[in-house]
Amino acid sequence: MDSYATMASSYRTGGKGDELLASLEVMELAKDVLSEDQLELAEETARMLALSRSNKIAAIRTLTVLVSPPPKRPLYYAQHELEYLPRWTRDGIRYLGDYIDVLVKHLAFQLTGDRRAAKQSLGPCIEMINRGENRATYAQLIALLKRYNSFLYRPGKHDFRLPVDRKGHRFTSREVVLTAYITMNLAGRMRAITNCDPNFVCHFDSVTQDEIESNRE
Numbered sequence: 615m616d617s618y619a620t621m622a623s624s625y626r627t628g629g630k631g632d633e634l635l636a637s638l639e640v641m642e643l644a645k646d647v648l649s650e651d652q653l654e655l656a657e658e659t660a661r662m663l664a665l666s667r668s669n670k671i672a673a674i675r676t677l678t679v680l681v682s683p684p685p686k687r688p689l690y691y692a693q694h695e696l697e698y699l700p701r702w703t704r705d706g707i708r709y710l711g712d713y714i715d716v717l718v719k720h721l722a723f724q725l726t727g728d729r730r731a732a733k734q735s736l737g738p739c740i741e742m743i744n745r746g747e748n749r750a751t752y753a754q755l756i757a758l759l760k761r762y763n764s765f766l767y768r769p770g771k772h773d774f775r776l777p778v779d780r781k782g783h784r785f786t787s788r789e790v791v792l793t794a795y796i797t798m799n800l801a802g803r804m805r806a807i808t809n810c811d812p813n814f815v816c817h818f819d820s821v822t823q824d825e826i827e828s829n830r831e
Contacts, residue, residue: 632780633664633700633787639765644792647758647799656795660788663700673791674699681710681794684812688712696794700787704770707785710797711736711767716814717804718743718759724808725752736763755803762800766793 644653662673677696683689692709695702715736722731722742731739740759743752769784776784810816 632782634660635779635786636788636792637765637777639761640789640792643758643761643765644796646761647796652795652799656792657788660791663787663791670700677791677794680798685713685716685814688716692794696790699790703783703785703787703790706790707766707770707793710790710793711762711770714759714762714767714797714800715739717801717808717810720808720810720814720816721804722746736767752807755800758800762796766796 644656648656659673659676662669662676674697677699678693681689681692681696683693688709692706692713695706695709699706718736718739719731719734722728722734722739725743725748726746728742731742734742736759740756740763743749744756749756766789774784776782780786805812808816
């Protein structure tokens with residue numbers, strides 16, 4: 615049996631009809647990050663999740679191809695969570711955000727040379743880049759990353775309240791789909807700057823490991 619067929623989930627939690635909701639903040643971020651073609655594809659994928667089971671399975675295939683390793687972690691975990699759309703949503707947001715978090719750490723180290731990037735959370739790492747010499751060059755990217763952290767990653771990790779228009783989930787499947795497309799677009803921009811190995815076997819990991827070994831001595 616097709617593995618996706620066993621995972622594509624029905625609406626057993628939340629209210630059917632909520633799946634196509636999206637907050638204004640997430641919609642505006644999607645419009646500012648994605649091209650018109652990417653946004654149209656993202657919206658079509660989200661709509662497919664609200665249709666028949668065969669449409670859901672096709673949408674999940676699209677998403678797991680989009681969000682594919684390398685690196686194995688955290689993208690493998692994100693893929694796994696996407697296979698359970700539209701039922702489960704929060705962990706998909708979290709693992710997609712973890713990928714951005716790792717990339718921002720690498721970018722912050724490359725642009726600043728500051729080893730503390732390895733231990734900073736996403737918000738402080740973005741600020742580290744913002745305080746660096748290249749802040750004007752990357753001002754647009756920095757602004758988008760701040761919004762990603764504020765409206766997606768941080769709420770995905772810490773906000774367990776339901777918005778007034780939600781019946782069962784903090785995030786809707788449409789928001790997860792948009793986040794997948796936003797994440798991979800921003801990831802492509804950062805990977806082009808850092809030129810890191812796709813599996814993150816690069817200068818940043820070497821420096822981080824050297825620091826760990828030094829602290830043990």
